[in-house]
Amino acid sequence: MGGFEGSLVTLRSIESEDVAQLHGVLEHRELRGRRYLEPEHTGPLGQAEVKKQIEAWQEQRTGLALAVTSRRGEILGHAVAEWDWDPLNASVAVVIDPRRWGGGLGGEALTLLVDWVFTETVATGVACWVAGWNQRGLRFAERHGFRLAGAERRTGVHDGGWFDTVVFDQLREEWVKSRAPRG
Amino acid sequence: MPLEGELVRLREIRPGDEPLLASLRNNLATQAWPKALPPDYTEEMVRRRYLDRDYSFDRKDGFFAVEWKADDKAIGYAQYSGVEPRLRGWVGLAMTQPAWGTGASRDVMELLLRFCFEQLGLRVTMLGTHTGLPRMVGLAEKLGFKVAVRLRRSVWLGGEHHDGLVFDMLREEYYAARPDLVDRLPDPFG
Numbered sequence: 001m002g003g004f005e006g007s008l009v010t011l012r013s014i015e016s017e018d019v020a021q022l023h024g025v026l027e028h029r030e031l032r033g034r035r036y037l038e039p040e041h042t043g044p045l046g047q048a049e050v051k052k053q054i055e056a057w058q059e060q061r062t063g064l065a066l067a068v069t070s071r072r073g074e075i076l077g078h079a080v081a082e083w084d085w086d087p088l089n090a091s092v093a094v095v096i097d098p099r100r101w102g103g104g105l106g107g108e109a110l111t112l113l114v115d116w117v118f119t120e121t122v123a124t125g126v127a128c129w130v131a132g133w134n135q136r137g138l139r140f141a142e143r144h145g146f147r148l149a150g151a152e153r154r155t156g157v158h159d160g161g162w163f164d165t166v167v168f169d170q171l172r173e174e175w176v177k178s179r180a181p182r183g
Numbered sequence: 184m185p186l187e188g189e190l191v192r193l194r195e196i197r198p199g200d201e202p203l204l205a206s207l208r209n210n211l212a213t214q215a216w217p218k219a220l221p222p223d224y225t226e227e228m229v230r231r232r233y234l235d236r237d238y239s240f241d242r243k244d245g246f247f248a249v250e251w252k253a254d255d256k257a258i259g260y261a262q263y264s265g266v267e268p269r270l271r272g273w274v275g276l277a278m279t280q281p282a283w284g285t286g287a288s289r290d291v292m293e294l295l296l297r298f299c300f301e302q303l304g305l306r307v308t309m310l311g312t313h314t315g316l317p318r319m320v321g322l323a324e325k326l327g328f329k330v331a332v333r334l335r336r337s338v339w340l341g342g343e344h345h346d347g348l349v350f351d352m353l354r355e356e357y358y359a360a361r362p363d364l365v366d367r368l369p370d371p372f373g
Contacts, residue, residue: 085218089337089347124336124344150332153351154271154307161372162306167332167349 003066004116006108011066011079014054018067021075023050030098033158034134036080042158062087064116068096068109076100079113083123090123101136110144118175125171131156132164141168145178186247186298188290193247193261196233200248201226203257204233207277214277215316217340242266245298249278249291258282261291263299263308271307271351272299283318292326296357297364304368306354313338315345323350327360 003012014022026035026045033042037053057065063082067075077096083089092113096106117123128146130137142148146168155165185194196204207213208229209222233246243266249259259278266272274295278288299308310328312319315338328350337347358366 086339088339089334124339125334127334127337149334150330150349152309152331152349153353156270157372167334169334169337171335 003069004112006112008071008103008108009076009105009112010069010071010073011109011112012069014057014065014067014078016051016054016058018075019047019051019054022054022067022078023047025075025077025097026050026095028098031095033156034095034131034137036078036093036095063090064113066113068094068105070105076105077109079109081113081117081126083121087122088124090117090121090126092117092126092128106140107144110140114145114170114175118172123172125169126175127167127169130166130168131158132166133158138166141166145174146170147174186294187252188294190252190285190290191249191258191287191294192252193249193291193294196246196248196260198230198234200233200257201229203248203279204229204260207260207279210280211341212280215312215319215340217338243268243272249276249282249287251287258287259291261295263295263303266303266305269304269306271309272303272305273309273311274299275310288322289325292322296326296352300354300357300366301364306370308352308357310350310352311348312350313340313345313347315340315343320348326352327356328352329356 003010023045033040037049060082062084063080065078065080068077068079069075077094079094081090081092092110094106094110094113114126117126127149128141130141132151147170149167149169151164151166153164154162156163185192205224205226208219208224211222244264245262247261248257249261250257259276259282261276263272263274274292276288276291296308299305310323312323329352330348331351332349334347336344338345354366358364
């Protein structure tokens with residue numbers, strides 16, 4: 001397969017043929033506003049948008065965009081690491097099918113992705129951005145070794161009000177420490 | 184009509200500004216962003232970037248030369264960028280060193296802020312800098328910006344790591360601190 005293998009999920013390259021399956025995940029109402037697509041929006045999602053995003057990911061040269069799949073090969077979501085122009089500063093995002101939340105799949109996908117950033121790139125730190133209304137996402141980031149870096153205020157509108165975007169970071173030395181055997 | 188403050192005015196960039204803009208970019212003390220390295224910008228590069236732009240009504244940024252009102256001498260560069268219409272945008276500036284400490288930078292930023300809130304109708308204005316630039320940090324705080332995000336060790340410049348800082352200022356904070364201005368744009372969720 002050639003992907004990053006965990007005990008629950010595999011991260012593998014996203015292929016053009018994945019459009020329908022990934023769309024099936026991302027169109028879920030629960031993911032509106034947290035699909036980590038460009039542009040992000042809270043409306044219904046078309047397959048053409050997913051196709052365009054996959055094409056953009058395939059052309060990306062400063063990062064990695066991967067499909068998160070089950071051990072049986074079913075697409076569960078996507079995982080993205082990128083660093084714009086400066087490879088010292090990466091950012092990551094993981095999106096998992098809401099119907100599969102709660103099983104540790106996102107956590108394992110994030111761990112595989114962050115491990116890749118720190119073992120295969122020169123990154124000093126890695127950041128992630130989470131909409132302030134996404135309580136589950138906020139807890140998820142904190143549970144997986146990210147520290148609160150602050151919040152950009154009033155970054156958008158959601159559910160009848162402004163929302164902030166909360167930012168987290170994790171330094172390389174924190175990641176190293178988190179991997180050290182305990183006890 | 185150019186944007187006029189107490190000390191300076193912001194005007195369009197014109198032929199003849201290239202030497203100043205290139206020198207600001209090539210001076211490690213006046214350009215603060217590692218992405219902009221190396222300091223080998225030519226006047227021709229500057230001309231193509233600022234003077235070859237197409238006419239457009241779909242602008243998400245604005246670039247200005249800064250000049251003293253007293254003698255029209257150009258002393259810097261100011262911009263707003265990354266505008267998400269009616270929501271938010273970024274401001275920034277680069278000033279020649281003789282203009283530091285004169286109040287000119289503060290005047291420039293007040294003009295940019297006023298433009299962003301009064302003309303563009305933004306809800307929040309943002310400013311990106313880092314801890315290696317204490318003068319810029321001090322200016323942001325004096326203007327009323329608040330630190331929104333501190334990304335630890337995210338900037339490498341001048342042989343050391345610095346924390347990247349995102350400052351932001353909400354529309355209501357801007358008007359509350361400037362009682363001579365009245366905000367007539369209602370908050371749809373207020």
